[in-house]
Amino acid sequence: MGKKKKETIRGLGAKYGGTLRKRNSRVFKMLKAHRECPSCSSMKLRRAATGIWTCGSCGYTIAGGAFDVTPPKRT
Numbered sequence: 577m578g579k580k581k582k583e584t585i586r587g588l589g590a591k592y593g594g595t596l597r598k599r600n601s602r603v604f605k606m607l608k609a610h611r612e613c614p615s616c617s618s619m620k621l622r623r624a625a626t627g628i629w630t631c632g633s634c635g636y637t638i639a640g641g642a643f644d645v646t647p648p649k650r651t
C-alpha cells in the first residue's frame with residue numbers, strides 16, 4: 577500500500593516538473609528570440625524590458641506582452 581502511494585506522488589511530481597521545465601524553456605526562448613520589427617521589418621526587435629520591445633535597427637519601441645509580442649500582421 578505504501579509503495580503504491582509513493583508511486584502516485586512521484587508520477588505527479590514528474591508530470592508537474594516536466595510542464596514547468598517546458599514552460600520555462602519556452603519563456604526563455606521568447607526572451608532571447610529576436611523578432612521582426614513592425615517598422616523596418618528587420619529581425620532586431622528585442623525585449624528591452626517587461627512588456628517593452630525595442631528594435632536595434634531603427635529604434636522603434638513597441639509595448640507588447642511580458643514575454644511575447646504579437647506584431648499586427650495585416651497584409
Ligand SMILES: [Zn+2]
Nearest residue numbers: 613616631634
Ligand atoms: Zn526596426
